[in-house]
Amino acid sequence: MNQSELIEKVAQATQLNQAAAGQAVKAVVNAILDALVAGDAVRISGLGVFNVAARPAREGRNPQTGEAIQITASKAVRFHAGKAVKDALNPPTRKRAPRKKTNCQQSASNLAK
Numbered sequence: 001m002n003q004s005e006l007i008e009k010v011a012q013a014t015q016l017n018q019a020a021a022g023q024a025v026k027a028v029v030n031a032i033l034d035a036l037v038a039g040d041a042v043r044i045s046g047l048g049v050f051n052v053a054a055r056p057a058r059e060g061r062n063p064q065t066g067e068a069i070q071i072t073a074s075k076a077v078r079f080h081a082g083k084a085v086k087d088a089l090n091p092p093t094r095k096r097a098p099r100k101k102t103n104c105q106q107s108a109s110n111l112a113k
Helices: 003-014 018-037 083-089 103-112
Strands: 042-044 048-055 058-061 068-071 074-081
Touching (some): 003 018, 074 083
Antiparallel strands (some): 042 048, 048 074, 058 068
């Protein structure tokens, strides 16, 4: 889903026009981005947590030449999904009761002893 599709979904769900929904979506995205730039974690109930992780400087290799290169330190955004997202993606399965041993299985286990 891209931004314009998200705006359309928000407009339908909230019964706003496209322009108002577009401003709302852009405002939310900008608020999240501003918080991440400031180094704050963003917790959205029912969705998850966005936070900033620091990547240290390290040595790497140029895949074409095999030459060692220095990779500079950087920051990356990490997302940890919340319980609602995990449950939506992985619906709980119905657990079955353990099967009882039949006479054949019992006698086979007795023979093995």
